[in-house]
Each structure stands twice: as C-alpha cells, then as structure tokens.
Amino acid sequence: MVDIPKVKQRVEELRGLINYHNHRYYVLDSPEISDAEYDELMKELQQLEAKHPELVAPDSPTQRVGAPPVEAFGVVEHPQPLLSLANAFSYEELAAWHKRVSNLLGGRQFDLVCEPKIDGLAVALTYIDGLFVTGATRGDGYRGEDITQNLKTIRSIPLSVPREAPPRFEVRGEVYLPKAGFKKLNEERAKEGLPLFANPRNAAAGSVRQLDSSITARRPLDIFIYALGWAEGKAIPDTHWEIMQYLKSLGFKINPNIALCHSPDEAEKYYQRLVEIRESFPYEADGIVVKVNSIALQEELGTVAHEPRWSIAYKFPAIQGTTKLLDIGINVGRTGSLNPYAILEPVRVGGVVISSAALHNEEDIHRKDIRIGDWVVVQRAGEVIPEIVGPIISRRTGKEKIFHMPTRCPVCGSEVIKPEGEAMHRCTNNACPSQALERIKHFV
Structure with missing residues (x-):
C-alpha cells in the first residue's frame, strides 16, 4: 500500500531541491550539481506527480515545460x-x-x-x-x-x-x-x-x-x-x-x-x-x-x-562603420510592395559583420542621395538593425549609378505601379510567388 504522506513529503523535498538548484544555475550562475544529477531529480519528481496527479502544484518545477496551445491571448489590465x-x-x-x-x-x-x-x-x-x-x-x-x-x-x-x-x-x-x-x-x-x-x-x-x-x-x-x-x-x-x-x-x-x-x-x-x-x-x-x-x-x-x-x-551612441554599396536588391513583400535593400561589402560594426541594410523606398534613397558604388556610412540603429546613414560624397569617382525602381517585378515580371499618395512601388500580380511565400511566412 502506498504511503501517501511519505510520497507527499518526497515530492515537496524534490521541489525544494530543484527550485534551489534552478536558482543557483539560472539566477546566480553558480551550479552545485551536474546536469545529470539535476535531470535525475526532475525525472523522479515527474514520475511521482504522474502517479499522484493530486499532488501536482501550480509552482511545481514540472509546470515549466509548457501548457496546451491557446487560441488567443487574454487581456490584462x-x-x-x-x-x-x-x-x-x-x-x-x-x-x-x-x-x-x-x-x-x-x-x-x-x-x-x-x-x-x-x-x-x-x-x-x-x-x-x-x-x-x-x-x-x-x-x-x-x-x-x-x-x-x-x-x-x-x-x-x-x-x-x-x-x-x-x-x-x-x-x-x-x-x-x-x-x-x-x-x-x-x-x-x-x-x-x-x-x-x-x-x-x-x-x-x-x-x-x-x-x-x-x-x-x-x-x-x-x-x-x-x-x-x-x-x-x-x-x-x-x-x-x-x-x-x-x-x-x-x-x-x-x-x-x-x-x-x-x-x-x-x-x-x-x-x-x-x-x-x-x-x-x-x-x-x-x-x-x-x-x-x-x-x-x-x-x-x-x-x-x-x-x-x-x-x-x-x-548608447549608434555604432557606425564605412563600407561600399555594391548593389541594391529588391524583395517583394506579402502585399506586393517592392522593398529595396543594400548589398554591402561586408564590414564589422559593433562586433557584428554587416553585409546588407534596409533601404525604405526609392524616395528615401534619392533623398539621401545614395548611389550604387558609393562609399557609405552604416550604423546599427538601436544597436541591432543595420541602416545606411548616407554616402561619403568626397569619395565619389563619377562611376556611381543613380538607383531607379524596376518597372517590372523582379520575381514574376508583372507590371510595377506606384499608387498615388504612396511611397512604395507595388507588383500588380496578386499571384506573384514571392507575395504568396511572404503571406505564408506572416501567417506562420
């Protein structure tokens, strides 16, 4: 016959031990036992709780593994x-x-x-x-x-x-x-x-x-x-x-x-x-x-x-570096927008190698007077997102090229339009493979 009080005592003992070692490892960065020893404690607790579900508590370490999926998040005031x-x-x-x-x-x-x-x-x-x-x-x-x-x-x-x-x-x-x-x-x-x-x-x-x-x-x-x-x-x-x-x-x-x-x-x-x-x-x-x-x-x-x-x-000050703008590529988004991006000569900025950067639209590229072949100043805006601050005009040779948005979608070849009042150019083909792929990514 199972001695429930004794099982309960062991469950509480295991929870205390696991919580103690969790704190040592995840908060203090000073573990006292090996991963294998920790796994043994967790395994024993999981087995006891599986046999005695009435002993499962909301603060048990076993409750960290994840709950069943939810359909949507609730709202908290x-x-x-x-x-x-x-x-x-x-x-x-x-x-x-x-x-x-x-x-x-x-x-x-x-x-x-x-x-x-x-x-x-x-x-x-x-x-x-x-x-x-x-x-x-x-x-x-x-x-x-x-x-x-x-x-x-x-x-x-x-x-x-x-x-x-x-x-x-x-x-x-x-x-x-x-x-x-x-x-x-x-x-x-x-x-x-x-x-x-x-x-x-x-x-x-x-x-x-x-x-x-x-x-x-x-x-x-x-x-x-x-x-x-x-x-x-x-x-x-x-x-x-x-x-x-x-x-x-x-x-x-x-x-x-x-x-x-x-x-x-x-x-x-x-x-x-x-x-x-x-x-x-x-x-x-x-x-x-x-x-x-x-x-x-x-x-x-x-x-x-x-x-x-x-x-x-x-x-902190934005971390900057200089490099060469080799080309400007185009991504087609889920709504058909043509999103230009800079293809850069790889440069290390703030400990990270950057080889591309966002360029918002054709108007922004022209406003900053960024040209293909320019030497440019690159920074990690907010420390993480690469962006081009502007060109180094004094280093121009005259071989740089002004960028123009393509008139045909680079993915499906359909006509590209720029709706009145919008900054973005768009592919007119709703069945464009790139749009379909991006819609799937957005849904996932």
Whole structure:
C-alpha cells in the first residue's frame, strides 16, 4: 500500500531541491550539481506527480515545460501603468533632465540608480499568496497580453516566493534572449529552412508570444527584474536601491551592473564605463536607465504624458562603420510592395559583420542621395538593425549609378505601379510567388 504522506513529503523535498538548484544555475550562475544529477531529480519528481496527479502544484518545477496551445491571448489590465521612458542622447541632455527634476523638487538633493537598458520585452509579473499567477506584456502601457504560461517556462522567473514577500505584489522586468542563444536559435532555423530572426529582441518578443508555450520552453529566454510595480499587505523599502536588493533576496534576478550614483557626473562615469564594456555583455543593451532613488520623490514627481518624470533612458551612441554599396536588391513583400535593400561589402560594426541594410523606398534613397558604388556610412540603429546613414560624397569617382525602381517585378515580371499618395512601388500580380511565400511566412 502506498504511503501517501511519505510520497507527499518526497515530492515537496524534490521541489525544494530543484527550485534551489534552478536558482543557483539560472539566477546566480553558480551550479552545485551536474546536469545529470539535476535531470535525475526532475525525472523522479515527474514520475511521482504522474502517479499522484493530486499532488501536482501550480509552482511545481514540472509546470515549466509548457501548457496546451491557446487560441488567443487574454487581456490584462495593469493596475499601475507600465510606461515607456523619455530618451537622452548626450550628457548635456542627461544634465538638463536632472536640472528639471531638481527644479520640480525645489532644489532638494537626490540620489540616482543606474543600470543597463536591456533590449528585450517589458513584462509585468503578479504574485499572490506566494505564487506567480499572472504575466503580461507592456501592451499600450495600460492593457497587455496575458502570456503567463509562456513566462512560466523561463527558469529565472520564480514560480513561488518566500513567506517574507508581500501577500500581493507585482514586479517588472525585461525578457531577453542572450546573444549565444540567439545565434544558436538562428543556426537551427537556418538548418530547417525557416526565416531568421533579425535580432535578439525580435526573437524574444516572438518567443513569448507563441500560442504554444512548449515552443517558448525550447527557447533559452532569460529575464532581469528592474522594478517593483506595486505591493499590498506589507511595508517595503523606501528607496529603489533597497527595493532591488529586497527583490534579489526573494529570488528575483537583478542585473549585477546596477549602481547607486550621487550626481549626474557619477551617472556619466557609469555610462562611459558601460560604453567601453557593453560588447562583453552576454545580452544586447542599448543604453542605461537612470532613476530617482527615493520612492517618495518618484511619487511626488509623477508622470507627464506617457512617461515618468523621475526616470530617463540614456541611450548608447549608434555604432557606425564605412563600407561600399555594391548593389541594391529588391524583395517583394506579402502585399506586393517592392522593398529595396543594400548589398554591402561586408564590414564589422559593433562586433557584428554587416553585409546588407534596409533601404525604405526609392524616395528615401534619392533623398539621401545614395548611389550604387558609393562609399557609405552604416550604423546599427538601436544597436541591432543595420541602416545606411548616407554616402561619403568626397569619395565619389563619377562611376556611381543613380538607383531607379524596376518597372517590372523582379520575381514574376508583372507590371510595377506606384499608387498615388504612396511611397512604395507595388507588383500588380496578386499571384506573384514571392507575395504568396511572404503571406505564408506572416501567417506562420
């Protein structure tokens, strides 16, 4: 006869062990056991829960593998708006923001908290009575999509928290795909003949919005928690810095590069240090986020439009390089639009080799006076999307060619038109093979 209390005790013991080792591996990057030993613990727990389904709990590590597919995502209302940030692109703009804040506070002194701005997908995680119950995207800042099942597959997100946590609270974080995981994912997709993701951010966003969470579970997603959205039922620290340390003690993954600064000058030194080392980060970052440390002062400052007054994103400079524009190719989109792209002599920009770049339309090419054969300045806009800034006119030889959009579709040979009032040229053949293929890709 099965001793149910003994089985329950072993199940709880296994969950505790697996959660402990998950935290060591995925949050602290300091594993204590081998993968094989971990797999044995998980296998034993899965077998016990399969034999005794009444013992399965919502915070069990076995619940991370993915739930049955859903037809559509539900909508989640954010109790506190999940707002975007204003941008600064220079020290002068950062200092001007600091001065505005200081003036609003009547000249009172305040500290700043700085951390890397991860190029990922903002999410809100709600915990009730110690359990992770809801995860949502930012959406429009007031309403987001319910992606709880997908977020449960991310090992660095705790499914449960210690008793010391507030009874009800929300944390906010940035889900991202590490550079190594992005590279591996695209290599696998290339082997399978699937379209490649343009950058880690797109890959992360696409992964958490899968209707089948088992697909999300196979993607090496990670998260950094960057704020406490709200909390009920328990007093919390009164500074952002202390809150982040508190969340870390509850098991949440906090960026190790977070720093407490006492002035704009200190924030600038922090920023410059990160500019120097950002290529060594295992994730994409496109700047730093600077926040007023005092929660009371944050509340006093409030928001303007859709941005908090107490925080700003200080963006990294776009990384640029020079190379030769060898040719201009044409892709035909699902709606028949002819989309020009630059074929470049390969050049390394920001640690990535770039051989092509987007060119929006013929008008934009002519506006920038970009010609085939030009030497051009290329940058990774937003750190990831290659674009041509403009030509280096002083290096022209006179052999460069002005680009004109073809009058016939390069795929099916049908007539190309430019509808009145539109910037795009279009193929007139709805049965164009390229359009059909792109429609299938869009549907998938």
